[in-house]
Amino acid sequence: MLYVVEVPKKGLPKCWSAPDMESFVAQVQLERKTICHVTDRVMFERITAKELLGRLGNPAPSELIGTEQEWLYDVLMDQGMHAKLYRADAYTKDDGSYSIEPINEYEATLSWLSEELDTILVFESIEEARAALYDMRNWLFSGGMEGLTGLADLLEATPTSGTALGKAVLQQFQLCAART
Template sequence: MIYVVELPEQGDPRAWFAYDDEDFARKVAASDPLQAWEIHDRLTARDLLDANGAAPDDPAARGRFPAICALADEHGWDTPLYRADHLLGRGVLRVELVSEREALTAALSVRAGGRCIYWSDRDAIGAFEGADPRIAGKAHWRARRALYEQLVALEVLADDN
């Protein structure tokens, strides 16, 4: 499981969970102004050309899609290119790996307030028990309580209170 504790500037903290990376991506995208493929995508210059109805061997492609052909000239038609608009900027593609988790974390980080993401039950339990200073101590008891309620609801922790 993946857990998120939202720390709004005003109001009480809220916690939510995702079953796995796919569910996490779906939930982040559902509340994001960008499309899922703008948040994170992996594609090639060939994919881009194909999406525009052209092929690398099409003589008119270079004239109609010079930027895509320039990407292919620089990196090859089948080199993976990564897009993560919140992390890299709008429409930027790069060959260096951008993991989906990095892109999704960036998508959450641009929103108002703070967030704590825990990538496993163990990490979330540790945070609840005080291992994460962002929600440790008396001042953050509401955030820990929100996380606790998620952990209990998912039967990761027993309800001792």
């Protein structure tokens, strides 16, 4: 189970969970479409050289020589039509570029969210999320108290969590804040 704390550049943190990395990616992609995120930037794409050639109008590979797509000619000659190409603009920090090097879709999605948000915290297990509640360094950002209580509430609502965390964690956070 993944536990996510998203802290926007403006506004309050949002806490949510996903059963696994695939569900995390699907949820982020769905939300991105829902909020009408219009951009030429690509979160993640996996395509074959043949499919990309089709997008370009199916030119003969030799027609790519001397153009911006000459790299695709090289891929076609070295790897063939079924070579897998990857694109993830935030992850590679290179908008519009394809690579034959595999890119992990989960990591690309995290990179995308990191650019969109002020802070993102992702805990990959309930134990990691619980431990994070007690490490006040995780919550020293604008909206940290709301993020902490949101995660505590999310963990309380998780059937496998088994313990009431919210009030105890909030009291600890308030004690730490009072000492500083």
